[in-house]
Amino acid sequence: MRERLKELEERYEELTRQLMDPSLAADGRRYQQVARAQAELRPLVEHAREGDRLEREAAEARQVLAEAEDPELRELAEEEVARLGRERERWEAEMRRLLIPKDPNDEKSVLVEIRAGTGGEEAALFAADLLRMYTRYAERKGWRVELMGATPTELGGFKEVVVQLSGRGAYSHLKYESGVHRVQRVPVTESGGRIHTSTATVAVLPEAEEVDVAIDPEDLRIDIYRSSGHGGQSVNTTDSAVRITHLPTGLVVTCQDERSQLKNKEKALRVLRARLLDRARQEQALQVAESRKSQVGTGERSERIRTYNFPQGRVSDHRIGLTLYRLEAVLDGDLDELVEAVRTDDQARRLQEVRM
Numbered sequence: 633m634r635e636r637l638k639e640l641e642e643r644y645e646e647l648t649r650q651l652m653d654p655s656l657a658a659d660g661r662r663y664q665q666v667a668r669a670q671a672e673l674r675p676l677v678e679h680a681r682e683g684d685r686l687e688r689e690a691a692e693a694r695q696v697l698a699e700a701e702d703p704e705l706r707e708l709a710e711e712e713v714a715r716l717g718r719e720r721e722r723w724e725a726e727m728r729r730l731l732i733p734k735d736p737n738d739e740k741s742v743l744v745e746i747r748a749g750t751g752g753e754e755a756a757l758f759a760a761d762l763l764r765m766y767t768r769y770a771e772r773k774g775w776r777v778e779l780m781g782a783t784p785t786e787l788g789g790f791k792e793v794v795v796q797l798s799g800r801g802a803y804s805h806l807k808y809e810s811g812v813h814r815v816q817r818v819p820v821t822e823s824g825g826r827i828h829t830s831t832a833t834v835a836v837l838p839e840a841e842e843v844d845v846a847i848d849p850e851d852l853r854i855d856i857y858r859s860s861g862h863g864g865q866s867v868n869t870t871d872s873a874v875r876i877t878h879l880p881t882g883l884v885v886t887c888q889d890e891r892s893q894l895k896n897k898e899k900a901l902r903v904l905r906a907r908l909l910d911r912a913r914q915e916q917a918l919q920v921a922e923s924r925k926s927q928v929g930t931g932e933r934s935e936r937i938r939t940y941n942f943p944q945g946r947v948s949d950h951r952i953g954l955t956l957y958r959l960e961a962v963l964d965g966d967l968d969e970l971v972e973a974v975r976t977d978d979q980a981r982r983l984q985e986v987r988m
Contacts, residue, residue: 637680644673676730683723690716732982737838738804743906744836747792751830754819756789759832761963763793768965775799780899781887794903803838808974810836817942840905853877876900883907952977
């Protein structure tokens, strides 16, 4: 443990020296990477130095206890040793938390992609319900909401919708929402009053900056076409819709929500960067964490993570066995209890893997 902390402190000092090098400022991308790495290490290094202080004070208190002949001085020394012992326990608990591998994307904004699954029009309506739920949650957090693209249906649902939620820490709150969401209710299209089960898939992607994903313009094919709305009606009279194909991966992103071709292109590139970053993260996870596929928060989109049961007014998170009987509040964006329960469970699992 001591050697590990020493290595981390040496790494922190090296990064600090690099930031003081004037030549680094000329390379904006590299400077951001170094600054981010140094900032991530700072809390851990400062806490390690606090541990060194506690160790010195404890050694001094034990020496006083061993040498003291006066009863009152011995009593004070015993109290000091006990106090420092308690502080050391708290220090170790916090150090274990700090040593949990950090997700470098936690502080980022997110793109939330919602797609209707099984259930036809009812699944599309459920996708619209999920969009409203995440939008209201973002509003409660004070995050900015921006629609990036959508494929609406005749009854007000969505076959697919992408929304950006911009706010510090958005990804750390919402990254566990990726997966299959299931709804059980009587659809508006059901005349017999029977309960149907439908699904929608949610993908939460950290927003990728240019420093995260470098895209070679030569790898892009950009097609411009006329936007079309409901029933094939033209939403404007210019060719402003944009389709971007990333040739090396085959990923395709379209955007037609803005009247400006330039704005549609900018939005499409933001979505493409996020998808490329997510793709790279998934490939890395398969390579270095194959044994952790069953862990909460892996983001496996084939997993059924949550059920929204309207007849019983309940929401059940299947990963942690939590059921809440306040469905209406949850769908209105009151997600804190669900989000924090999954985050806490994930952190507990990660703490078990940290060795002091």
